Amino acid sequence: MSGAGPLLHLHDVSVALGGRTIWSDATFEIPMGAMVAIIGPNGSGKTTLLQLLLGLIPADSGSLEVLGATPRRGSSQIGYVPQNYTAANGEALRARDLVMLGLAGRRWGLRPTSPADRARVDDALRAVDAFEFSDRRMSELSGGQQQRVAIAQALVSDPAVLVLDEPLANLDLRNQREIVALLADLRASRAIGVLVVVHDLNPLLSVLTGAIYLLDGHAHYAGVDAVVSEELLTHLYGTRVRVVRTAQGDLFTRGG
Amino acid sequence: MSVLAAFQPDWLTVLQAGFMRNAFIAGSIVALASGLIGYFVIVRGSAFATHALAHIGFPGATGAVLVGAPITAGLLVFTLGGALAIGVLGKRAAEREVATGTVLAFATGLGILFGTLATRSANTVTNVLFGNLLAIAPDQLVVFGAFMLVLVVVLAAVYRPLLFASADPQVAEAKGVPVRALGVLFMVLLALVITMAVQVVGTLLLFGLVVTPAATAFMVTARPGAVLAVGSVVSLLSVWIGLVLSVMFNLPPSFFIISVATFAWLVTWGLTRRGRRGVSGSAGAAGAAATH
Numbered sequence: 001m002s003g004a005g006p007l008l009h010l011h012d013v014s015v016a017l018g019g020r021t022i023w024s025d026a027t028f029e030i031p032m033g034a035m036v037a038i039i040g041p042n043g044s045g046k047t048t049l050l051q052l053l054l055g056l057i058p059a060d061s062g063s064l065e066v067l068g069a070t071p072r073r074g075s076s077q078i079g080y081v082p083q084n085y086t087a088a089n090g091e092a093l094r095a096r097d098l099v100m101l102g103l104a105g106r107r108w109g110l111r112p113t114s115p116a117d118r119a120r121v122d123d124a125l126r127a128v129d130a131f132e133f134s135d136r137r138m139s140e141l142s143g144g145q146q147q148r149v150a151i152a153q154a155l156v157s158d159p160a161v162l163v164l165d166e167p168l169a170n171l172d173l174r175n176q177r178e179i180v181a182l183l184a185d186l187r188a189s190r191a192i193g194v195l196v197v198v199h200d201l202n203p204l205l206s207v208l209t210g211a212i213y214l215l216d217g218h219a220h221y222a223g224v225d226a227v228v229s230e231e232l233l234t235h236l237y238g239t240r241v242r243v244v245r246t247a248q249g250d251l252f253t254r255g256g
Numbered sequence: 257m258s259v260l261a262a263f264q265p266d267w268l269t270v271l272q273a274g275f276m277r278n279a280f281i282a283g284s285i286v287a288l289a290s291g292l293i294g295y296f297v298i299v300r301g302s303a304f305a306t307h308a309l310a311h312i313g314f315p316g317a318t319g320a321v322l323v324g325a326p327i328t329a330g331l332l333v334f335t336l337g338g339a340l341a342i343g344v345l346g347k348r349a350a351e352r353e354v355a356t357g358t359v360l361a362f363a364t365g366l367g368i369l370f371g372t373l374a375t376r377s378a379n380t381v382t383n384v385l386f387g388n389l390l391a392i393a394p395d396q397l398v399v400f401g402a403f404m405l406v407l408v409v410v411l412a413a414v415y416r417p418l419l420f421a422s423a424d425p426q427v428a429e430a431k432g433v434p435v436r437a438l439g440v441l442f443m444v445l446l447a448l449v450i451t452m453a454v455q456v457v458g459t460l461l462l463f464g465l466v467v468t469p470a471a472t473a474f475m476v477t478a479r480p481g482a483v484l485a486v487g488s489v490v491s492l493l494s495v496w497i498g499l500v501l502s503v504m505f506n507l508p509p510s511f512f513i514i515s516v517a518t519f520a521w522l523v524t525w526g527l528t529r530r531g532r533r534g535v536s537g538s539a540g541a542a543g544a545a546a547t548h
Contacts, residue, residue, distance in 0.1 A: 054430045074432020082426035092299045093423050094478045105420030106431055110412045137478050153427065 005068020007032050007161060007193040008053070013062035013219075015048055021060065022048050023214055028221035030210065032067075032160075035187050035194045036221075037204050040214030041238065046197045047083065049212070049219065050165055053195070054080060067160055074106070079154030081147075083165040083197075090139030095149040098138065099124055102153035124156035125149075127189075128182060144175035151182065161193035162186070168198060176203045183207070201228075202252065228252065267504040275390055276503065282392040283495035283513075285400045286449075286456045286465070289407055291488025293449045294470025295480070296442060300422040303467050304356075305342050305443070309450045310462040311360045312338035314367035317384040317454065322374035327384070328399050331454055334363075335447035343440035387458030387510040389499070396455065403448045410445060418442060419480070456495075457510045464514040465491060472521045475528045490520050 007030045014024030022045035030036055038046050051057045052064065055071035064070065067077050079102075099121045104113055125131040128148040138146060147167055154162055162183070168176045184207040187194050198204060201211065208224045215236055226232075233241040233252055243252045270276065297306055313331045320330025371381035383391070411418075420428040421435040422442075429435045449466060457465050473487035498513030 056430060073430065076431075078430075080427055080430045082430075092474060092478060092483075097478070097480060098424060101416070101420045101424060102427070102431075105416055105424075105428060106433055107416050108413055110415065153424075 005065060006030060007034055007067065008195075009063075009065040009068075010219075011063045013052075013064050014060045015045065015052055015057065016060040017048065017057070021217065023217050023219045024061075026062070026219035028212070028219075030193075030212075030221060033187065033191055033193050034209045035184065035207055036196070037201055037208055037211040038195060038197045038214070039199075039201055039211055039236065041236070044214040045219075046214060047165060049214070050080075050163055050195075050197065053163060054078060076157045077160045079151075079157065079159035079162045081150045081154050081162070081164040081167055083169065090141075090146075091137055093138055094135055095130060095138060095141065095145075095152075096121055096125065096134040098149055099134070099153045099156050102156040120156055121152075124152040127155060127186065128152045142175075143170055144172075144178060147171065147175075147179055148182070151179075151186075155186065155190075159192065161195060164194070164196045166197050166199065168200075168203060173203075180204055180207060201233075262505045262507060264504055264506050267500075270503045271500065275392075276499070278392045278394060278397060279389045279499055279509070280496070281397055282400055282452075283389055283456055283499060283509075284492060285397075285404050286452045287469075287491035287495045288488050289404055289449045289452060290466045290491045291469060291473075291484060292407060292411055293446055294466055294487050294491070295473075295484050296418060296422060297446070297467055298470050298474055299419065300442065302442075302446070303463070306446060306450070306466055307463050308342070308356060308360055309335050309338050309443075309447060310454060310459040312363050313450055313454050314384055314459045315363050315370055317459075318367045318369075318371035318374060318380055321380050322370045327455065328396065328451060331451040332447070335450050336444065339443035339447035340440065343443035346439075383458070384454065385458050385460050386508065387454065387456050387461065389456045389509045389513075390502075392455065400452050403452055407445055407448055410441070414438060414441065457513055461510050461514045464517050465494065468517045468521050469494060472517075472524045475524045491517065494520065 009029045010026045013026040015022050038049060040046050048057070052059060053066050053071055055073040055075065066075075100113060100117065102124075103117055103120060104111075122131065122134075125134045128151050130145065130148040130152055133141060133145060134149075138149065141149065151162070151164075151167075154164075164183075167179055167183075171179065180203050183194050183196065186192065187207075195212075196204070201208070205224070205228065210221060210223045212219060212221050213232070213236055222232075228243055230241055230243050230252075233243065241252050264270065297303055313335045316330040316332070316334025317327045318330075319334075320327050367384070368381060371384070374380060417428070417433045418438050418441075420431070421433050421438045425435050450462065453462050453466050469490035470483070470487040472490050473483045473485075476486055477483055494513050494517040497516045498511075499509050501507075501512040501516075502509035
């Protein structure tokens with residue numbers, strides 16, 4: 001864990017792809033260990049924000065720090081789970097092989113994996129409840145199981161923050177709930193931050209500390225209470241949204 | 257049956273001839289090279305690129321005969337060119353069916369033109385299309401040995417990052433692995449293997465030696481080390497048994513090599529099918545990209 005600086009610090013950041021500004025005026029700071037959703041309409045630049053945080057693209061202007069440092073590709077401080085996570089060929093790899101790549105995939109030369117490496121892989125698999133099916137091929141696993149393996153792979157290098165792109169897409173409600181509970185659990189037990197791109201805030205409302213919302217070409221951050229406002233959500237989704245407060249937490253519904 | 261009628265009682269004597277020794281050495285090198293590269297071909301889902309490169313090699317080989325250059329040189333130039341094109345354009349571009357199919361058809365047309373201009377006989381063309389393991393010369397063995405050395409040394413150096421980039425390109429990219437450069441490097445290694453394998457089983461049958469044994473191994477196991485071992489053993493046995501059978505019946509080795517490889521693949525498929533259905537049937541193999 002780096003402990004240096006806040007999880008995210010953005011000052012007047014804008015990004016452009018192919019000369020077109022995707023979003024601008026991003027100025028906010030998110031504390032270490034936060035659990036933050038990234039939300040916005042299709043094409044608003046959510047994945048672009050992730051690419052920026054991963055150091056895959058540069059900011060067009062402004063200053064940006066992740067964990068107190070300028071993002072650079074290949075940081076072991078960030079565990080990344082891409083969208084539609086499926087191995088290129090799920091027939092060809094066992095779950096544990098993929099997790100091992102998260103640890104040893106950058107090693108050049110013929111260096112066999114050590115017992116300590118394998119123990120770390122086992123730990124990561126246990127942490128996401130994937131140990132019992134870790135000898136199976138990825139193609140033999142359900143969508144929820146594959147998602148767990150992907151999280152284990154991101155976790156195995158002991159990152160200070162997990163970054164997930166639409167981890168709930170293509171999952172049924174039960175699996176969505178389980179993945180959300182897993183993320184909240186990992187955040188608490190490992191004292192790590194979690195940044196998660198989602199289409200729908202509802203499944204995450206009870207565990208979030210805040211949200212970055214991308215709207216009208218701007219990126220804003222708000223604590224979770226401020227995000228759950230009918231006015232903002234209505235604007236965000238482009239359709240009338242009502243917030244319902246229940247004993248389990250806030251819930252919002254569309255169209256009402 | 258004419259195959260049985262062709263049985264050669266003196267086959268043991270023929271096996272000891274010098275050209276047979278060359279054939280066994282060349283065939284073994286190509287079998288081991290196929291076992292190594294075949295693993296990555298399957299993990300990357302690059303079976304079609306393998307097929308395509310073999311066809312692009314055809315005009316290279318016949319063109320070399322036309323200008324009086326060694327066949328290996330012609331094959332290498334054309335497969336490397338094709339490999340770099342596919343590597344730079346990206347796999348997705350290479351899988352645009354109509355464009356690639358058209359290029360391959362044109363390559364085959366050029367191949368037959370060069371072959372006809374070069375010799376006015378069908379021999380060269382037949383040898384390139386179907387291979388001629390029994391005609392491997394000692395100087396070719398030196399080239400094969402050098403190619404094999406390059407393949408082993410480079411794969412040993414890039415094994416893990418290449419596997420990461422192949423299996424999980426998005427995360428590998430974020431982790432700082434040079435995914436694109438490794439993709440081009442892989443295609444270059446594939447071109448080396450194809451340049452050798454064309455001379456053993458020919459462009460038309462190459463798939464059965466370079467890809468099929470690795471696919472057979474993947475049906476048995478998914479442990480990376482075990483797949484490499486099983487794939488290499490299957491392709492070695494295919495070449496050895498194929499060569500012996502070809503001598504016994506005085507028929508082309510390519511036919512027997514590919515037959516053994518295909519037979520092993522079919523039997524393994526039959527034996528593992530029930531077990532795999534039992535496992536993946538309940539789990540609902542979501543998102544499983546088919547290999548073949």
